[in-house]
Amino acid sequence: MFKIIKILYWVVNVAIITALLMVHFLLKERNYQESLLYYSLPLPIIIIVVLLLSVFLRKRRCHLILAVMLLIVWLGRSFKIHIPETIKDTDFEIVFWNASRDSGFEDAFNLNTGIPDMMVLVESKKNNLEKLQLKYPKYFFYELRRGIYIFSKTQVNVVNETVSNYSTSVINFNSKGINFYVVDVTGSTDVPRNWELNFVNKLISKNQKTIVLGDFNLPFESKYLNKMKSEFNHAFNEKGNGFRETWFWNLPLLSLDHIWVSKDLEILKTQKINTFKSDHTMLKTYVRN
Numbered sequence: 001m002f003k004i005i006k007i008l009y010w011v012v013n014v015a016i017i018t019a020l021l022m023v024h025f026l027l028k029e030r031n032y033q034e035s036l037l038y039y040s041l042p043l044p045i046i047i048i049v050v051l052l053l054s055v056f057l058r059k060r061r062c063h064l065i066l067a068v069m070l071l072i073v074w075l076g077r078s079f080k081i082h083i084p085e086t087i088k089d090t091d092f093e094i095v096f097w098n099a100s101r102d103s104g105f106e107d108a109f110n111l112n113t114g115i116p117d118m119m120v121l122v123e124s125k126k127n128n129l130e131k132l133q134l135k136y137p138k139y140f141f142y143e144l145r146r147g148i149y150i151f152s153k154t155q156v157n158v159v160n161e162t163v164s165n166y167s168t169s170v171i172n173f174n175s176k177g178i179n180f181y182v183v184d185v186t187g188s189t190d191v192p193r194n195w196e197l198n199f200v201n202k203l204i205s206k207n208q209k210t211i212v213l214g215d216f217n218l219p220f221e222s223k224y225l226n227k228m229k230s231e232f233n234h235a236f237n238e239k240g241n242g243f244r245e246t247w248f249w250n251l252p253l254l255s256l257d258h259i260w261v262s263k264d265l266e267i268l269k270t271q272k273i274n275t276f277k278s279d280h281t282m283l284k285t286y287v288r289n
Helices: 002-027 032-040 043-053 061-078 105-112 129-135 193-203 223-231 235-239
Strands: 092-098 118-122 140-143 149-152 157-163 169-175 178-184 210-215 232-234 257-262 266-273 282-288
Touching (some): 002 061, 092 210, 105 118, 105 282, 118 178, 118 210, 223 232, 223 257, 232 235, 235 266, 257 282
Parallel strands (some): 178 210
Antiparallel strands (some): 092 282, 118 149, 140 149, 157 169, 169 178, 232 257, 266 282
16 A cells, blocks of 8 residues: 555656646746746746655655756856946946835835936835925936836936736836836736737837836746847846846746846946845846947
């Protein structure tokens, strides 16, 4: 009887691990249902499951080897090491943060340990712009649609504010000779991501002197970001250090927040700023025009 239970446990083990690997490496975003599984099963989760399944096995060598192999794949994808460039006063400091409805500009300035040239908040709490304007009279504050706010040391020209039928926002503005797109993709699990990324991609019509930043609610590996990958450089991939993932609560599970920089602009340095004031980490990059 014990032998039968042991065999069944092995069969279940193999079946679970095979299914996890198929979802992550083969099925991916083949259809809506499989894409939800794919987003829910980043490599760190799969590694943990493989290790947990090995707990009740006497011979767990295969599980440990597989876990190590997956760890190497994950580190190769996500862990970045770069030597940052020297930052000059003329370079442009840009900060993006999904504030999770709990924080505003004052929290963001404190977390950033300074006032950047440009800061964009999505899903921010209600900011008192009149009070902020009195406190920082030389600078500019803007409230846009669906909890999106912009702070800038130079005046901003808002070109367009567009929201999809499923609450994905794309805001186009320009400042200091650079074109910006702010993206906040809906996190609803009943809205297919390909619908919303098609909406986003159609609106991002410029790829020169352009920066796209936002919460895409998609991991970097997603095929729906292929257009962005072909036309822009990923700020963290180019000049970041550490894990690229920005979610969840400082654990490196998924890269949902991104700053994309057109190839005619130079990325000098990119940082993640961890915080428990939001389930998303803050992103900061320095760009030279």
